[in-house]
Amino acid sequence: MSADWVPPAALSDNSRMAAFMAWLAQARGLNFDDYAQMWTWSTEEPEAFWQALWDWFELRSPTPHSAVLVRREMPGAEWFPGARLNYAAQVMRHVRPDRAAIIHQAEDGTTTELNWQQMQAQVAGLASALRDMGVHPGDRVVGYLPNTPQTVVAFLAAASVGAVWSLCAPDMGAATVLDRFRQIDPKVIFTASGYEFGGRWYDRTDEVKALLSGLDSLIHWISMDDAAPVVPPQQIRRHDFSALITDEADFEPELVAFDHPLWVVYSSGTTGSPKPIVHGHGGVVLEHLKLLGLHSDLGPDDVFSWFTSTGWIMWNAQVGGLLVGATIALAEGSPNVPDMGRLWRFIDDAGLTAFGAGAAWFTGCMKAGIVPREIADLSRLRMLGSTGSPLPPEAYTWVYDTVRPDIWLAPIAGGTDFAGAFLAGNPMLPVRVGEMQCRALGAKVEAYDEAGNPVIDDVGELVCTMPMPSMPLFLWGDTDGSRLHDSYFSTYPGVWRHGDWVKITPEGGAIIYGRSDATINRHGIRMGTADIYRVVEDCAEVADSLVVDLEYLGQASCMILFLRLTEGSELDEALKDRIIAGLKQNVSPRHVPDRIVAAPDIPYTLTGKKMEVPIKKRLLGQPMDKVATPDAMANPGCLDWYDAYARTHLDQ
Missing domain, CATH: 3.30.300.30 (ANL, C-terminal domain)
Structure with missing residues (x-):
């Protein structure tokens, strides 16, 4: 890759980003010469931008909101007061009979599909069962589950009744999971008895037992599979997932306030007690519609996958593809079994148009001498995404040399903390080696020098100086807000400090230099x-x-x-x-x-x-x-x- 990649007109001119820009001109009288002007407007006039996003994606509420942003302050920003919506309701707006909603491939290559109508029916049946169990809006429902369609159904069912969802991957030990779930006192838990990884089956029966006995707040346990050896404590009632999803029921989502908690996700917990981060229905819906529907150019005709475990925020982002009507494709197990070509073949098998993975996977393929175009037919693939750590410049060159010279490479950077991206792709902009394409719409990201001043073309502290709807509502149990403040706002009062070194380039791109x-x-x-x-x-x-x-x-x-x-x-x-x-x-x-x-x-x-x-x-x-x-x-x-x-x- 000797020069910048420039998007072909077929991609740029027909992108949803271009359509949004044209709509702003027609419907709002806002004429922008380029993306940089639109980004500046989106960050200087956040009320107008987020309202425009609401209108563009035709979000629905039976009650009007009295304002978009009550106060431009962090923490404490209040968004769309009066509006009522539901994440799962936005997903189900896309139900149609002729299209898969979820494709799943196990490590051994076995592939299954769940179409939109089947998914809606299962979510409706499970939601009805949760209501019968006494699950009310605000109750916590948790999962200890692998990356399967059943996990997506469980999440959507919990969200549809207004419960607060939280998920841990089954490769995490019971003590680590208890460190997380004990903080939020769940009423219901979903579990799987094991998972396959690297050609080996990992039995998690002992971990399931430990979770059931270690969570005193549990009343109901929903088993995804045969867990006969496990006898729950007397106060916990067991249910079988397969029986609950067959209940016939109408899909009747609970419409909740814009800032009603949707899920609790956790900081890594590698160096201390994990932070239980709470995001709301409305903030996540808007952020993921923006990130996936505009910056990733996804819509109802796309098939989207991000290789992830259920313990990473990218699982949540992958499920977010359903918000724009895309088919999501879940690859379970090891990316390197039976060999390092496994995910490239998955892209072909599932008909992916957009795929993402951690930067380490791409560099691993590069180091191993993999030539993806020789392994699989990648002609339907339009976009490749990367995150987790900076993608090195040589990996950009490798992608363009070995995948396709016309592929759109769109690394992103954001985080669990706000369930979104500060730096993102853009189908209208060039790709420069080693850089992310742009600062995301609505994300007023700056590089601060040691004096707290924004700098261009110099490395500084990554900050966000304007609130965004998907920033944490609160940290669970942080009654006075001190832990939230200390985590993000103690260095620069009123400004979000993300903890990365970044350089904003004169062209509007960005380079991450590590933590x-x-x-x-x-x-x-x-x-x-x-x-x-x-x-x-x-x-x-x-x-x-x-x-x-x-x-x-x-x-x-x-x-x-x-x-x-x-x-x-x-x-x-x-x-x-x-x-x-x-x-x-x-x-x-x-x-x-x-x-x-x-x-x-x-x-x-x-x-x-x-x-x-x-x-x-x-x-x-x-x-x-x-x-x-x-x-x-x-x-x-x-x-x-x-x-x-x-x-x-x-x-x-």
């Missing part, structure tokens, strides 16, 4: 870790890497670079010299590591983020059980190695 709390600060010069990784992982022998900078009071800092090497490679002096030379030339001589160490693996959270901060804290002397929670990790088996390394390091 700001994992900054490499060498001799007074700050550097995001992504700068290091881009150079180091360009070496063919390096499969993955992690860097930490250990700062000691009154002593010189110590920068350690951990490498996971490709099979058959070894960390010899020649490789070290090449890495050091590359860092000196492409980053700076100040950012050469003091040590380069071969490690068996690089630790990741379940949401695909490198665990720089926990490893840094361990190397500074904190106990491993205080800085990292294995069940919140994708690969906890590597912690023992880092713990042993830290002991040796501290002894020295």
